[in-house]
Amino acid sequence: MSFEDEMKAALDTFVVESRELLQDMEDGLLGLEHDQNPEDSIGAIFRAAHTIKGSAGLFGLDHIVHFTHVVESLLDMLRNEEIPVSSALIAVLLPCRDHISSLVDGIAVGITEETAEQKNAGAILHEKLREFINGESADYSTEVVTHNEEQNAQASGGGVVDSGNWYLSLRFSKDCLRNGMDPLSFIRYLSTLGDVVNLMTITDGIPAIDDMDAETCYLGFEVVLKSSATKEAIENVFEFVREDSIIRIVPPRSKIDEYIDIINNLPNDDELLGEILIKSGVLTKHELDECLRLQHQRHRLQDGKTKEAPIGEILVKQEMLQEPILNAALQKQQQVKDTKAREKQNIRVDAERLDKLIDLVGELVIAGAGANLRANKSDDMALLEATSEVMRLVEEVRDSALQLRMVPIGTTFSRFQRVVRDVSIELGKDIVLEISGGDTEVDKSVVDKIGDPLMHLVRNSMDHGIESAAIRVARGKPAQGTLRLNAYHESGSIVIEVSDDGGGLNRDKILAKAIEKGLISSGTSLSDKEIYALIFEPGFSTADQVSNLSGRGVGMDVVKRNVTSLRGTIDIDSQIGVGATMRIRMPLTLAIIDGFLVGVGDSSFVIPLDNVIECLELPRTITENDYMDLRGEVLPFIRLRQLYDIRGEVPRRQNVVVVGYAGNKAGLVVDKLMGEFQTVIKPLGKLFQHLQGIGGSTILGSGEVALILSIASMMQQVTRRAQHKPAALQFKADTSKHI
Template sequence: MSEDPASVFRVEAADLLDQVEQGLLDLGDRLDDMALVDAVFRGLHTLKGSGAMFGFDALAAFTHHCESAFDRVRKGDVPATAELVAVILSARDHMRALVDGTAPSADGEAILQRLAGALASATRDGISPAATAPASALAGWQLFLRLPVDAMRNGTNPLTLLDELRALGDCTVIARADGVPPLSELDPLDCHISWDVTLRGDISREAIEDVFLFVMDDMELRLDPIAAADSPLVQPVSSPPAAATDAAVADQGLAEAPPAARAVGESVRVPAERLDVLMDRVGELVIAQSRLSQLAHQDGGVALRSVAEEVERLSGELRDTMMGLRMVPVASLFGRFRRLVHDLARDTGKAIDLVTEGESTEIDKSVIERLFDPLVHIIRNSCDHGLEGAADRRAAGKNETGMVRLSAHQAGGQVVITIRDDGRGIDRARVRAKAEANGLVQPGQVLSDAELLALIFAPGFSTAAQVTNLSGRGVGMDVVKRTIETLRGTIDVASVDGEGSEITLRIPLTLAIIDGLLVRVGDSRYVLPLAAIEECVELSPEQDRQSEGRSLITLRDRLVPFLRLRELFATGTRPDPFQKIVVVSIGTERVGLVVDQIIGNHQTVIKSMSMLHRDIGSFSGATILGDGNVALILDIGDLVDAARPREERLRAAG
């Protein structure tokens, strides 16, 4: 193999451990759900087997104890309890450390001691497995089994499975070859044989199903119990004659693959780095296509323009396909916070419910990766600072269980993520007192409500009375704000005393390629993200003169402030006779941007600013135009923030 087998296993193990964690969290809410018990058991069983196969012996040995515990739950020997689920969650974290090679052996021994204690306290007597018949009434099982056609290609040895059945009890195996095709059509790697098996003894159904655990989803398996008097409890299903089987295959068409075979290859795991490289190549192609189109329309003939238009169409389709490959649902992000809230509830002693909405909303994978840490800080603050304890919630007339709601939806070219809690809200007096003590504001300084709440993002700011393992060090929210700003996003805070707080993040869908509107201001060209644009209107010379000193325009009975980009950027040029106002919006806020000329739509490949220019406001990046020149991409959020105080002053002036 060209790829390191251990690296392949680590990727697979991470997926298995995530599945086990989600199953355990669900099981914690529904302890009597045997389907969840089975799902967790299968995940542990697969992890143990795969770990042993790839040389992770310590992982396999440790996982075996957890698997055995859940096997006892499956068989009804012990019930699933909250204590058992908590221990297996800790064991899951230790398994992850074993996969990474960073787990102290002492931690594993302590967890196994806790596991033994949880099993001992949960043991109940007189419970027999529900899935098996009484020993006096059951003499064995009659089986029919047919493996997937590609079973041997995937490494399954049918003879080994039959040997495992023989190890369970007295076993008679009869092979059936009625499904074997003619020799001229036979592929020696395909499995066409099925088997009738008579298995006698006091054997549970689960023990038989465990033999086929790795192929259970794709195979055909029928189990009919046999009574002690050797008479089947149910009539066995007779198989169709070979001729009928061949006719059925002929009707379906020999060229059509079985469903199990078709399922293989429907998805391919690709390293994220390869997608990033491919995205860069697509970006370069878009830039080259833009240059080709410009040259074709300047001095090219009809044939060249036709080719340029075809290349533009193909590059646009390739861009959209590539963007689709990078988009992933936020469910992959939201699901990771269930464990966080579960642990926070345990650490704080509070009852907390996490509610998620809009999990199918899609966002660029690179954005999701960078959103995890900011959301962790916000959710931790909501649980620790925002939500009250049970006694305080009862006194306030609230449900004893606090709620944190995590929602997402798409708005134009942005994804809006909201974190809302139903706690006590932000204590504004306490925030102001702490800000004055830290020298962030002067005593008596007039602040709007938005400015006051924004102080929680100041470096080193914390209103916690004491430092705990969860909060109080003043590290976190300032990092949140910086991270969101590096993603070209915005963050807003709202709070109502006694009802809770809401933090809203607005993040671009992607950081790679966007549709933009190319405009000219003075002698320079700029790009506005098309998704943020609401409309474009003309600013006549008369309106321009009337609005001097009062940069407001009335659009459909609503005042909209506007910024003259020519003045903001100090171009030193005279305005065009007929300027244009591009109205942009973020959330409910609108602002107009006065430009000299609207050039047209532009596929914008976003390039990062250099280290020297990264902190300059009003710009979120740059792009290369078709003529090779550079155009700056305007930061809509920063421009809206710049217009907000001006609008407030103008409204106050009447």
């Protein structure tokens, strides 16, 4: 791979990781106002910005470093509780997050320099940020702090230190005077950095008068310096003597708990003990180098072998470090190692490669079914056992491969926090979003395609469903409206609910508008669910006026079309004055399912196994009715032979496969029950999309094509038929006369 290819791959990784961090940043900002203990969230937001800035610096993306540095400075003040969490602050930080996202998007398409438009947008945002940062100038031409400069500042204990009392312990080299250095000159120079509030001369090393050498330095000093200088600046005062002198500098407010807290809040980006101590401000680069020199000089015997003493042990013995701080740093070091170990267990896989794997597994399933079919015809027991074992392993491979594509839907849900916030402001409503079932897993292909339909439903609920605060209060409701997103598994499907506590759907208004538009004729008898379903018709809208969000009759028909394309259904529950729930049901996966194979005449059909409840024999006394008694319960059924006009002689014994969907039951009358079957779903072409009750096709082991039944569509047929024959489904008292 050439250097250009390697750089492009690295930039692609930067873009992917930055987008993930920006999503985390947005999630943290949206939850900050309502967080009772925001310290962890603030730390996570700060680390996200810091990581993006550092990574951008590695690639020389100075415009990202430039903008993010100011954001990071404000977040650092927030982290240090110098400014409080407020709606105004979040209202500034969210657009900053969006601006960083736009800069990263530019990198994704090869724009590595800041455009004039981006620069102007950044300048405006910087101006708003400066209002929070101690009233500093909003001049966008401030000095750019590059990643390397920041690293150097960190490596030397840099950063602004609050004015306070530094404690210095100085033991000059005996040859200091011979080398032309005056110890008192260093003390005088310290006064240029601050106020020397206390100075104590240490004379313990002065020998008797007869043994004294006039050119030898025997003095030491203990100094208390009040200064706002950095530790690096103070240490640099002694640059010419520090090699052979003992210089100890203890920062102001050097409480053990404070240092431990700083260490605990460091980002998990370095597992070297020395680097952790330097970044926390406990140690300077020079002190670490001195310690490393001592480490190589001093050895201890253990089991007859020489071994270097641990660096932490030397730091404590040299009184450069207190033991509790060392323990905190060691714990942080282990935490970083554990985190990186977990990260190494996860690898990024391109979605196209994963799809290719699923396709190959699907072909393997088909080939395995063919081999198993031929083994059954051979009567070779050894071959049958071998193919059965292969099929078992193929099933495990299939399950493992599909599991790779399963992701929690909570990631999609969390993105709507920002939508709800922004739309609430636009509508002038107070709306809060509640999320549940976020850990429910679904195929990634489903997650990618469900985002737009959910967006329409959420915006529609906020605009049409939830009333204004004044109306809600007048109706005895809380002024704040509630929008809920919920997900759960049900019979091999995922159910996603968008609920609100608004005014509900107006049945009469929907019906009147449908008649006005000619969608139905006057006098047509429809159930509530059928009337509610009219809002999904193209061009349908009950809005009295057009707004930026709705009223043009565009959107809800797109929702239904997209959900249907995912082999899903959508229905509505509503109650006037209480609220409404939009409920989407979709299959967990769009690739491979467990099926139940049945036969009707010469045709084969596959029923999704998750929908199959039981199988039973069709009573011979039933010849014309399309319902039967199932242990005292009315069970409507569909004869597949009649539905698909399948020719051939009807066998003497027919079977009923009882299926369930969305809490309803129905029966499918078939000729043969052929057992479970691993089903690779193949989409139907446009020519066959009009077929009722068909959700796809598959290839059998024999090479023949079998149609996959859509139980959701079958249930709709049963419901429509029941509405036209209401009396037929109301028998309860005496079913024997019908059977």
